[in-house]
Amino acid sequence: MDAADIGMDLEKVLISEDELQAKISELAARIDADYAGEKLLIVGVLKGAVMVMADLARALRTPLEMDWMAVSSYGAGTKSSGVVRVMKDLDTDIAGRHVLVVEDIIDSGLTLSWLVHNLESRNPASVGICALLRKPDALKVDLDVKYVGFDIPNEFVIGYGLDYAERYRNLPFIGTLAPHVYGGAKS
Ligand code: XMP
Ligand code: MG
Known part of the structure; x- marks a missing residue:
């Protein structure tokens, strides 16, 4: 699928x-260097991180296992509240493990901040964060994100795992949505 296929709903291709793919390779090389000699557990946050997990996992050379969590932020509106409910927990006991959380996007950072504290309470050897995208608001929270793909403007983005009303996750690129699709309000 390309930009022309979704036509009027897409404002522009951002990435x-x-x-x-070039950025995923670059991140994988950095992660491989940092975790040399170790085994990794990469944890994808459903559903948005599915694409970046699949591509990153194939680019990594470090021995790894993959696990998944599904979390949902309570609260009305499009902004996350920081109060998080675990819809699907890990299948893996992470005590003593090197864990790398893989996220599609960090907006306010509240979801990930909660998640990291939750994982740290399970006594892993380490918890790292890899996020493909980061919005400027994320800089206001105290979150040490070692691996960031792209810092993007504060616009609602779709594609490569990211959805609008569950659509567009399968786009192979990141785009912004035309204002008429979501009623004109920016996230
Ligand atoms: P916080 O604010 O807690 O939330 O960092 C991060 C989660 O919010 C969703 N999110 C988006 N989803 N396009 C999307 O499709 C966006 O532009 C966007 N911004 C935030 C996403 O689920 C992410 O995990
Ligand atoms: Mg997400």
């Missing part, structure tokens, strides 16, 4: 498929 192309080639740029995404």
